[in-house]
Amino acid sequence: MKDYAYFKQRVKKVYYYLSETVKVNLPVKKFNSSSFSSFRKDNYILERVNYYCKDQDKCSMSDNAIQIAKFKKTKSFAYYADTKKVVRYFSKSFKFDYLFGDIIHVPEFPSFLKSRPISDINQNSILLKLNAIRHYQFLNDKVLFSNKKSMAVWRGYIYQEQRELLVREFAEHPYIDVGHCDSKRLDVPAYKGFMSVEEQLSYKYIISVEGYDVATNLKWVMSSNSLCFMPKPRYETWFMEGRLQAGFHYVELNDDFSDLAEKIMFYEANPEAALEIIKNANEFVSQFLDDEREKVIALLVAEKYFKLSGQLLG
Structure with missing residues (x-):
């Protein structure tokens, strides 16, 4: 049983790396803010966007902020791919800060990351759905x-x-x-x-x-x-x-x-x-099972970040 489960996991990982490599390199239409106007009127979507990227007066970037055009894979392919699938829709000249891995502190500068402390003062921690291959495994349990x-x-x-x-x-x-x-x-x-x-x-x-x-x-x-x-x-x-x-x-x-x-x-x-x-x-x-809605929310989170940082007008 253990060997079979391990084999299934390995096959799944190989398929994941191959398919995600293709996905992140496919050409996409650049983000058009006006085409998302209807989604901004959806209270549920808006609420989640504001949950992941909280309002703040100033959103400055660090000296280490990376330009989208220069964003490359570092240690973790999963974190890279999940981030790239979102930011690639925006201008390659835009910059962003990010932290990959198990983050349990609030960064000095607003940053994209997977995890943050549950707190009223975590505005600099901007959540994206990262390392999804590991953390988002929902199932259909047939045993009552x-x-x-x-x-x-x-x-x-x-x-x-x-x-x-x-x-x-x-x-x-x-x-x-x-x-x-x-x-x-x-x-x-x-x-x-x-x-x-x-x-x-x-x-x-x-x-x-x-x-x-x-x-x-x-x-x-x-x-x-x-x-x-x-x-x-x-x-x-x-x-x-x-x-x-x-x-x-x-x-x-x-x-x-x-x-x-x-x-x-x-x-x-x-x-x-x-x-x-x-x-x-x-x-x-x-609420997390609608892939298209999840994609819309992620793009609106990134849009809000780029607006707060002064890189996107609107």
Whole structure:
């Protein structure tokens, strides 16, 4: 099972690199502001644009701002491709700042990035849908909640303190199947190796724990028929984790997971409450499934940035 899942992942990556290389090099019509006027009247679209790129009086650029014409692949192809697919619609003379990777601080200059702290003062953190191949894996879960195992599950690496705490505390728990897959950390209990998404979907409760920034599994968990358990998120991405409501979209856990067993028992006794949260989570996910609308929002985010920085009039 592990070898097959690994093979599927490798094939998917090869296809991704080939297809995205073609996409980012295809000629496109330059962004025409007037053709997007109808979208700016859509309150939903406008609200999301303003969420990703918040209003501010001044949007200055750093000395390291890159010109679109000179924007080249550096370390991560995925981050580069996802950014290029947006900025290539604008004048090649425009410049922008960006930060790639797991960003958990607010930059000095307004910058395109994947993640930011959930805060009222993160205006310089301008979100784009970056590294989408890794973070935006939604699924069609065909297993009903009632037919799943009455247990909680988590698998992952334990580079962060909160993840190590989870596996240390619950390694031997009878109805909490947590384990890590880091063969270099065999000193930590509950080394259980790889578990596929399909296998995890056989559990009623799936735990989501932030890593360096957001939890990678959160998107597919919330699109499933399993109930998402997680501590209150500290970071957000294009998925707008800052808008998730505890008890409505997910079950909130204490930061030390001390209430994990208690929450499992509660939802075992109240499955209708679990189903309501799962429904709300699925509905939250549904807003990201319209690819054309997602593209429009991304272009309007970039348009707003270039306007704020004084490079685009209007």
